[in-house]
Amino acid sequence: MKAQYVIIVSLLAVVLLVGCGTTIPGGYEGLHWGTYSGVDTTVYGNEFKWEWVWNSVVLYDVRWKTQSEKVDILSNDDLHMDVEVALRLRPKPDELYFLHIEIGQQYYEQVVQQQFRSISRAVLSQYRYTDIPKKSLEIQNAILAQLKVNLENKHLELDAVEIKHVDYPERVKQAADLKLATEQKLLQKEYELKIAEKDATIKIIEAQGQQTAQKIIDSTLTPTYLQYRALDIQKELAKSGNASFYFVPVGANSIPIILETGMGSKK
Known part of the structure; x- marks a missing residue:
């Protein structure tokens, strides 16, 4: 009976110990939270963190994430349009404790979203609608620069802003x-x-x-050349026995006119 009791207690202890651990996956970092001590300043990486059953680990995704917003704007030339803009950001891993204490896990909704929408609308409204596609890089950099100023002490890294779509x-x-x-x-x-x-x-x-x-x-075609050609023709016709010809030297430039009598001998 005593042996059975020891086995049962041992099994319960193993289950209790295993069940009180938390595995921090890749791309995440965690903060120890104790029921009586609160959040610890130590940041834990990708590892297995053992905890008592009454304690836990607060997880933060520290990978780069893209958040998109659609803002309605009035362009510099008074044209209403919708523009979709995207922001790439992540928590600063070495400032997770302060981010958690001051803002919390919903940091985007709490401090970023409204700033992102307002700054995007303000910057885009300075441009004519025809200039937005042509000057997109300039606009994106302006939005990002202002966001970095406004969110300077919010324990976040801001990487890039992108104009994804303009709905005219x-x-x-x-x-x-x-x-x-x-x-x-x-x-x-x-x-x-x-x-x-x-x-x-x-x-x-x-x-x-x-x-x-x-x-x-x-x-x-000089007169001399024409006379020369006429003499050649006379020689050829003289050899013919099928017809009789008269040569009358009354043509232009003294070129003979050739007349056939039609009375030539037949062979």
């Missing part, structure tokens, strides 16, 4: 589509004009080539 009013979208369609038509017209100009240039070059060739031909 429907009339702006329609105007943008119309502008794009007009630009496409202009590009098509410019292309057609360039093709027409090239075709015209080719035709001009061809005409100039023909004109030059004709001038060369005309310059070579």
